[in-house]
Structure formats: C-alpha cells, structure tokens
Amino acid sequence: MGATEACPRGLTHRTNPVVSSTALTAVILSLVAAACALPGVFLLLRRMSLVSDAVGHVLLFGIVLTYFVVRDVDSPWLFAGAAAAGLASVALVELLQKTRLVKEDAAIGLVFPALFAGGVLLASVYLRNTHLDADAVLLGHPDLATGDERQIGGVFVPAAGLRLAGVLALNLALLLLFFKELKLTTFDPALAAALGFRPGRVHYGLMAVVSVTAVAAFDAVGPVLVVGFFVVPAAAAYLLTDRLGVLLVVAGVIGVGAAWAGTYLAAVVDANTAGAVAAVLGAMFAAVFVFAPGRGLVAQAARRWRQRRDFFETMLTVHLLHHEGTATEADESAAAGLHTHFHWTPRDTAAVVRRAVRHGLVERAGEGLKLTATGRERARDVGPASGRPA
Structure with a gap:
C-alpha cells in the first residue's frame, strides 16, 4: 500500500507505489472532463454555455450559506446547498430575462458576479478558520484532490475520484434514459411541447445535472477549469461533426486528452496543473478552429x-x-x-x-x-x- 506522505492540505495519505500522483491527478481530471462534456454539449447546442460559468461561480455562495446552518465543512449538505445555489442562479437568470428588460447574456452577467462575490466575501470574513481558501476557490488546485483517500478492498482511492466517477456514471445513465427528450427539446422545442415532452422540465433537469456536476468538480479543479471542461471540448467537437452521438463522444475524448496532456505538461515544466490543463484546452480548440476538415479556417x-x-x-x-x-x-x-x-x-x-x-x-x-x-x-x-x- 506504499509509504505515508504529507499532502498539501496537511493530511496524511497512503500512496500507491504503482500509480504516480501525476497519473492519479490526470485520472481525476479525466473524470471531470468526461462528466462535464456530456451536459456541456447540450448547453452549447442550446446556446447556454455561459450558464456553466454562472453555475460554476455561484457554488461557493451555496456552500457558505449551508455551512452557516450545519457548521461542518465535511457535511454532505454542503453538496446539496451548492447544487441548490446553481439551480437558483439559473432561475434568477430566467426571471430577469422574462422581464424583457435585460437579455440572457446580460442577466447572466448580473447574477453570477453578484453571487460569486457574495460567496467570496462571506468566506473571507466568517470562515477564516476553515479550509475554504479563497485562492483555491478562485484558481483551483487539482493536485490536492488526490490527498483525501478512502480504502476500498485494501486499495486506497482518492475520495474525489470516487465522487466524480459516480457523477459520470449518473450523467451517462441519464443521457441514455432521456436522450430522445434532450435531443428533441434541444433542436425543436415547439415540436417537443406538442408531443407532450415538457421542454421546461427537461430544461431544469439539465440544469440540475449541470449543477450537480459542477459541485462535484468544484472542490477538485476549481470553477475556472470546470467552465473550461463544460465549454471548450463541446465547442471543439462541434467544429468536427454534425452528428449528436459522435459529438458527445468526441467532446469527451477532447476533454480527457486535454486532462492527461495538461497534467503531464504541468509536471514537466513545474507549473500549476489547472493552468496547464486550461492552456492545453485552449491550444486544442485553436488547432481544431484552424484545421477542422469542414469548418476550420484552413478548410474555409x-x-x-x-x-x-x-x-x-x-x-x-x-x-x-x-x-x-x-x-x-x-x-x-x-x-x-x-x-x-x-x-x-x-x-x-x-x-x-x-x-x-x-x-x-x-x-x-x-x-x-x-x-x-x-x-x-x-x-x-x-x-x-x-x-x-x-
């Protein structure tokens, strides 16, 4: 089971002598990438990619408010509070948009900075003695996600990996169960309503999946990289194919590829892992944007x-x-x-x-x-x- 070593959070954990910490970080980031890519494709097709930015940044607000109630940083209710904050931000955006006084992009720009700033302010003032570090919240430190481990069958597995694997499995199951509803309400909501598919319920179901996925990934990689995994792989895949099923697979492959490449790039140049992965995501999108066979700049x-x-x-x-x-x-x-x-x-x-x-x-x-x-x-x-x- 390996030797015990100190992790950056001040915890002690056992490391697997076969799997390096870099590989474990890459695996966790790959789970985040795949879990985010599935709902991210539908956000892109619905022209709602900025919603992932809003949801990813307001989770701290929900976490802090829930902490005031439970007073336990390890409580599972923090997860529920963060997910509720994500759904609340979506509802607020839609309420502002329905007034017809502001458009959707402006509504998003009004809601998420206010809630995010409120969360950071509350954490800075009232939670100074907890591990809710503002820098980690703003930037994310994926390397720390391997520090907290659980023993399963004699093997120590990062708790973040277990949580993210569960979210990925949930997203895959929901996608398979509701693929027809998601596809129809995405491309022709009027027809979906006429056929009795309730586009509103499907919409809020998708937003719930986005919120839960963002919450699970928030502690592991930070809000910036969560948004990157929601948006960039889907946007790059959209330039490569017009088939929805292929689009979902390609988006996942791009996200996972960026996770591995960025993690090992950070290890080689001794850089921040989140920043390296984000840079690789940007480079991969730039390459697709220029060289995509049908829609790239060269092809055009x-x-x-x-x-x-x-x-x-x-x-x-x-x-x-x-x-x-x-x-x-x-x-x-x-x-x-x-x-x-x-x-x-x-x-x-x-x-x-x-x-x-x-x-x-x-x-x-x-x-x-x-x-x-x-x-x-x-x-x-x-x-x-x-x-x-x-």
Missing part, C-alpha cells in the same frame, strides 16, 4: 479559393457561349487574346484556360477554344459575369 479558405477558381472557369464558358456561332467568335475565342476581353493578366488567363481544359469544360481548336457539352451546360445555367481571377 480552401473552399473559397476553389469557389473563386470555379467562378472564373464559369466566366470563360459564359464568354465562349455568348460568342459561339457569331462573326466575332474567332477573335473572342482566341486563347492568346482572351486576357484583353476579361481584363486579366496573360498569366491568369492561361491558368484559367488550363484548368477549364483539364476539367473538360473547353477544348482547344487550333488557336481558339471550343466549349464541350459539359462547358456549354454550365454556361447555360448562369448569366454573364465579370471580374478578376484568383
């Missing part, structure tokens, strides 16, 4: 480039069709003089002609060009145009 630039090339090839076919069978056909279709008619450079004109020949739109006839059946069909589908080739 390539698509625009191909469209411009197709456009100028089409212009050539329209020009040839316009003068086909006329007295000016020989002059207008002469390859050497085409650049004077389009006001293109000779080099650009030659490139357009080569591509049009290669694509079977035109064929060479002596010094001139002739439309093929394919080129004639394309020209008839559009009208005359003008411009400058790419």
Whole structure:
C-alpha cells in the first residue's frame, strides 16, 4: 500500500507505489472532463454555455450559506446547498430575462458576479478558520484532490475520484434514459411541447445535472477549469461533426486528452496543473478552429479559393457561349487574346484556360477554344459575369 506522505492540505495519505500522483491527478481530471462534456454539449447546442460559468461561480455562495446552518465543512449538505445555489442562479437568470428588460447574456452577467462575490466575501470574513481558501476557490488546485483517500478492498482511492466517477456514471445513465427528450427539446422545442415532452422540465433537469456536476468538480479543479471542461471540448467537437452521438463522444475524448496532456505538461515544466490543463484546452480548440476538415479556417479558405477558381472557369464558358456561332467568335475565342476581353493578366488567363481544359469544360481548336457539352451546360445555367481571377 506504499509509504505515508504529507499532502498539501496537511493530511496524511497512503500512496500507491504503482500509480504516480501525476497519473492519479490526470485520472481525476479525466473524470471531470468526461462528466462535464456530456451536459456541456447540450448547453452549447442550446446556446447556454455561459450558464456553466454562472453555475460554476455561484457554488461557493451555496456552500457558505449551508455551512452557516450545519457548521461542518465535511457535511454532505454542503453538496446539496451548492447544487441548490446553481439551480437558483439559473432561475434568477430566467426571471430577469422574462422581464424583457435585460437579455440572457446580460442577466447572466448580473447574477453570477453578484453571487460569486457574495460567496467570496462571506468566506473571507466568517470562515477564516476553515479550509475554504479563497485562492483555491478562485484558481483551483487539482493536485490536492488526490490527498483525501478512502480504502476500498485494501486499495486506497482518492475520495474525489470516487465522487466524480459516480457523477459520470449518473450523467451517462441519464443521457441514455432521456436522450430522445434532450435531443428533441434541444433542436425543436415547439415540436417537443406538442408531443407532450415538457421542454421546461427537461430544461431544469439539465440544469440540475449541470449543477450537480459542477459541485462535484468544484472542490477538485476549481470553477475556472470546470467552465473550461463544460465549454471548450463541446465547442471543439462541434467544429468536427454534425452528428449528436459522435459529438458527445468526441467532446469527451477532447476533454480527457486535454486532462492527461495538461497534467503531464504541468509536471514537466513545474507549473500549476489547472493552468496547464486550461492552456492545453485552449491550444486544442485553436488547432481544431484552424484545421477542422469542414469548418476550420484552413478548410474555409480552401473552399473559397476553389469557389473563386470555379467562378472564373464559369466566366470563360459564359464568354465562349455568348460568342459561339457569331462573326466575332474567332477573335473572342482566341486563347492568346482572351486576357484583353476579361481584363486579366496573360498569366491568369492561361491558368484559367488550363484548368477549364483539364476539367473538360473547353477544348482547344487550333488557336481558339471550343466549349464541350459539359462547358456549354454550365454556361447555360448562369448569366454573364465579370471580374478578376484568383
């Protein structure tokens, strides 16, 4: 079972000689990532990603208020109080939005800073002798999550890992049970209401899952990284696929990959683990944003480039069709003089002609060009145009 060592919280715990503390931290972060990715996808699709920020930051307010009642920092009621605070923040946001005096994003910006600041203030003033450290609350220290262990079958397992594994299992079970309801109310709430699925109940059920997940992850990784795991993997996966089932899997894979990469990066450069994982999340999203096959910046630039090339090839076919069978056909279709008619450079004109020949739109006839059946069909589908080739 290994030697006993001091942990940063001042506790003592037994370490597994086979599994390093870095690997344990990565496992715990992976559980957080996977648990957050599942509801995070639906928050993204419902355009409610900022709600995770609100919920993640108001949990301290619920924890502090509940502590005033139970006076026990280890009480399970703190968990319930934090989850209730998350649901209350969502309800407050919706109440403000329904007044039509503020929009949803403004309502979120009004509610969560106020509740978060209230929680930090109360903790700083009234809970100075407890382990509720403001720095840990603001930044998070995932490395500390491995300090408190429970013995199961002769093996010491981090309590945070057990808690997060339970939340992940719960999220997976709820997703499988209510996948149809979540999908329908997300993409077509009006149809869902007509079919009797109660979109309001599904919405608050999803918010309850978000709150419980955020509470379970809050002590382990801090609010900033919780929000990152809710939003970034889902946003990156959305750029990679349009299928909901695949989207859920890809989001989980991205989150887990960032957890492992960020944890070991922090160990190598001796940096804060939460910060390293957040940086890796940002880097992974940036890579997907640039290189995603269908929606990335590179793919979009390539698509625009191909469209411009197709456009100028089409212009050539329209020009040839316009003068086909006329007295000016020989002059207008002469390859050497085409650049004077389009006001293109000779080099650009030659490139357009080569591509049009290669694509079977035109064929060479002596010094001139002739439309093929394919080129004639394309020209008839559009009208005359003008411009400058790419």
